[in-house]
Amino acid sequence: MKKTVLVGTVLSAVLLAGCNASQEAQTNDTSIGMPNPAAVHCESKGGTHEIKKTDAGETGTCHLPDGTSVDAWQLYRDDMGQQQ
Template sequence: SRFVGSVSCDSEPAPRPPRIGMPNPAAVYCEQQGGTLMPVQTPQGVRSDCKLPNGEIIDEWTLWRREHPDTKK
């Protein structure tokens, strides 16, 4: 005899956990420029560098401030 299992389609997927806060604008900007975020361990903790398509590697916030000079910290 063959066993045929059934899957109920009535159950809904588990809700996603809520997002807390806003995304990091420097990280978002890096990715919008086609860059790749690279975590870097420092004595102060982990920060992210942005590797741009032209090969430049720059701290994500340095890139953000360079391209957004009118933005306050």
């Protein structure tokens, strides 16, 4: 009797632990894949978005069709401010 209860308890614990692990993996996957709004805006204007890595971090540059290059987030803020 004690052996049956022990086996049942261990089996239940293993099954519950397995359910928890798969939920955790699904939660982590939901935050991946969100596009950078500044990059999307740059490309919608016909430009190409480039990320440059420096010692200070990363910066996004938008190369527009007319040959100008601007900070992608500054372009986004300037244009979005005009739409409001």
